[in-house]
Amino acid sequence: MFGRVALIGLGLIGSSLGHAMRRGSIAGEIVGAARTAETREAALRLGFIDRGCKTAAEAVAGADLVILCTPVGTYGALAAEIAPALAPGAIVTDVGSVKMSVIRDIGPHIPKGVHFVPGHPIAGTEQSGPEAGFAHLFDGRWTILTPTAVADPDALARLTAFWTACGAKVEVMDPERHDMVLAITSHLPHLIAYNIVGTAAHLETVTESEVIKFSAGGFRDFTRLAASDPTMWRDVFLNNREAVLEMLGRFTEDLISLQRAIRYRDGQALYDLFSYTRQVRREIIEAGQETPLADFGRHPGADTHVPNARGGAARKGKASE
Amino acid sequence: MFGRVALIGLGLIGSSLGHAMRRGSIAGEIVGAARTAETREAALRLGFIDRGCKTAAEAVAGADLVILCTPVGTYGALAAEIAPALAPGAIVTDVGSVKMSVIRDIGPHIPKGVHFVPGHPIAGTEQSGPEAGFAHLFDGRWTILTPTAVADPDALARLTAFWTACGAKVEVMDPERHDMVLAITSHLPHLIAYNIVGTAAHLETVTESEVIKFSAGGFRDFTRLAASDPTMWRDVFLNNREAVLEMLGRFTEDLISLQRAIRYRDGQALYDLFSYTRQVRREIIEAGQETPLADFGRHPGADTHVPNARGGAARKGKASE
Numbered sequence: 001m002f003g004r005v006a007l008i009g010l011g012l013i014g015s016s017l018g019h020a021m022r023r024g025s026i027a028g029e030i031v032g033a034a035r036t037a038e039t040r041e042a043a044l045r046l047g048f049i050d051r052g053c054k055t056a057a058e059a060v061a062g063a064d065l066v067i068l069c070t071p072v073g074t075y076g077a078l079a080a081e082i083a084p085a086l087a088p089g090a091i092v093t094d095v096g097s098v099k100m101s102v103i104r105d106i107g108p109h110i111p112k113g114v115h116f117v118p119g120h121p122i123a124g125t126e127q128s129g130p131e132a133g134f135a136h137l138f139d140g141r142w143t144i145l146t147p148t149a150v151a152d153p154d155a156l157a158r159l160t161a162f163w164t165a166c167g168a169k170v171e172v173m174d175p176e177r178h179d180m181v182l183a184i185t186s187h188l189p190h191l192i193a194y195n196i197v198g199t200a201a202h203l204e205t206v207t208e209s210e211v212i213k214f215s216a217g218g219f220r221d222f223t224r225l226a227a228s229d230p231t232m233w234r235d236v237f238l239n240n241r242e243a244v245l246e247m248l249g250r251f252t253e254d255l256i257s258l259q260r261a262i263r264y265r266d267g268q269a270l271y272d273l274f275s276y277t278r279q280v281r282r283e284i285i286e287a288g289q290e291t292p293l294a295d296f297g298r299h300p301g302a303d304t305h306v307p308n309a310r311g312g313a314a315r316k317g318k319a320s321e
Numbered sequence: 322m323f324g325r326v327a328l329i330g331l332g333l334i335g336s337s338l339g340h341a342m343r344r345g346s347i348a349g350e351i352v353g354a355a356r357t358a359e360t361r362e363a364a365l366r367l368g369f370i371d372r373g374c375k376t377a378a379e380a381v382a383g384a385d386l387v388i389l390c391t392p393v394g395t396y397g398a399l400a401a402e403i404a405p406a407l408a409p410g411a412i413v414t415d416v417g418s419v420k421m422s423v424i425r426d427i428g429p430h431i432p433k434g435v436h437f438v439p440g441h442p443i444a445g446t447e448q449s450g451p452e453a454g455f456a457h458l459f460d461g462r463w464t465i466l467t468p469t470a471v472a473d474p475d476a477l478a479r480l481t482a483f484w485t486a487c488g489a490k491v492e493v494m495d496p497e498r499h500d501m502v503l504a505i506t507s508h509l510p511h512l513i514a515y516n517i518v519g520t521a522a523h524l525e526t527v528t529e530s531e532v533i534k535f536s537a538g539g540f541r542d543f544t545r546l547a548a549s550d551p552t553m554w555r556d557v558f559l560n561n562r563e564a565v566l567e568m569l570g571r572f573t574e575d576l577i578s579l580q581r582a583i584r585y586r587d588g589q590a591l592y593d594l595f596s597y598t599r600q601v602r603r604e605i606i607e608a609g610q611e612t613p614l615a616d617f618g619r620h621p622g623a624d625t626h627v628p629n630a631r632g633g634a635a636r637k638g639k640a641s642e
Contacts (some may be wrong), residue, residue: 143539187375191576215611262558274555
């Protein structure tokens with residue numbers, strides 16, 4: 001499908017893309033750029049790249065497809081660096097969680113004859129680094145492409161085919177709308193998760209060890225999102241500031257109203273909300289975006305048996321230890 | 322261990338206790354009370370009770386151990402109903418998520434010669450009803466017992482042995498402290514989850530179908546808690562009002578501070594919090610209270626393979642469908 005693909009950044013998404021390309025025989029050669037020798041060596045050892053480069057400019061030379069897989073805060077400088085080295089006719093894309101800022105930061109650097117189509121796979125885990133990736137991360141998940149008005153239709157079609165071959169379903173969306181939709185489906189949830197974990201850890205009335213011990217009451221569900229990569233998420237909030245502040249304002253407004261219902265013992269208001277929210281999960285499961293298994297299928301026995309689990313992690317997984 | 326055990330309420334916790342007692346051969350006879358014939362029949366069919374009763378008073382007659390497994394709002398009336406029928410020397414306990422209100426509501430009804438020891442297993446799933454239970458729900462999880470000053474030491478020891486036989490680890494705690502600890506580890510997380518799902522569903526700028534489609538960005542993690550039983554949770558918030566309002570106040574204070582960091586582009590403050598919260602999850606995993614598998618171990622392929630998955634649910638689990 002592509003002769004040479006350059007992955008700039010070899011973390012969770014970069015490494016998963018490498019594995020997915022191997023699985024689907026999508027690329028003739030996969031070149032990966034990472035600053036540290038450790039990361040490049042891990043990527044070569046795990047076999048999801050053919051060649052490692054220290055700089056992005058070196059990696060993009062002769063590539064038909066260039067995918068930026070680093071935190072969105074790095075994109076401006078990266079685009080300036082790779083611009084002179086991009087091959088004519090190449091497609092440049094990214095996997096950033098914000099799209100307006102990506103267009104602002106990358107767009108102006110793209111040379112004539114090179115096609116820029118921003119993208120965002122709605123998939124991930126709380127783990128980071130080249131060891132975190134796996135081939136099926138994108139299976140059945142959506143990838144949003146946000147081509148600008150001047151985007152080449154052929155480049156868009158080729159990128160759509162690429163993501164489809166990686167297992168994803170593709171949606172084309174206006175970048176501004178993307179940033180609004182993701183603010184509520186991804187950015188606000190992460191912010192809330194980070195916040196409650198911070199609140200719980202800083203109480204003087206309840207110790208951190210009590211929080212950890214009794215976290216199965218619900219708290220632990222939030223810690224997955226709150227364990228996500230800090231640099232990536234700092235950059236998301238700095239670059240989707242307006243949409244996040246808008247969603248956060250609505251969340252707080254609703255929360256204050258819920259607080260009032262508790263204070264004035266309005267059981268009916270609580271019951272009505274709690275009944276309504278139940279069906280949202282049902283719809284997400286029906287849409288194939290969530291596991292229907294109770295408690296995410298996690299329980300002491302299951303942790304050691306889930307297929308494709310990495311040995312080291314699974315061995316520590318028995319809750320009864 | 323016990324001759325006859327009466328389960329009052331045959332939902333997720335009642336049914337799981339029934340299955341756990343069967344697994345450990347803990348009870349000579351298990352009697353279950355449920356208002357609807359449908360629930361009693363399901364419990365008999367699933368085999369986790371020996372006999373079904375329409376009223377709680379009928380079920381507790383001759384029981385050595387009585388476990389209230391209904392929403393905490395029902396406890397006062399239930400205690401008044403069963404009091405005259407309780408056998409001398411019987412132990413009465415409960416599984417309610419709040420403990421001060423339970424002592425207030427049940428305590429005064431307990432006859433002389435009957436032992437009341439409140440309890441709370443920190444375990445559950447988002448599913449409800451007699452079909453939702455399974456024997457290993459309590460394995461490796463904590464059950465908190467909150468005996469009052471006048472509690473019989475022998476009754477406490479027997480109840481501790483009971484929960485241990487059900488797979489749980491037992492912690493004895495002051496009821497007031499319990500309500501404070503659970504407010505942050507369980508009640509606030511549920512409230513936040515219900516709230517964000519409500520906010521997302523009522524936006525006019527983003528449609529509900531977009532929220533569902535792109536929920537894999539993080540939102541879906543919250544929907545598990547927000548799918549929990551509405552009656553149970555209404556009762557929790559009405560009965561642990563002060564502690565929840567206190568924790569909610571702190572959460573909001575922290576959130577406003579985070580909002581300010583985003584507004585003023587304070588990347589360092591965001592990065593510091595996001596780095597700190599990461600280690601909390603690590604500690605929860607080390608404490609055996611969470612799966613170490615990335616993304617809770619959920620992915621399109623895994624859903625159909627997790628052991629003990631009920632067939633109906635698992636068949637719908639393929640995200641690629």
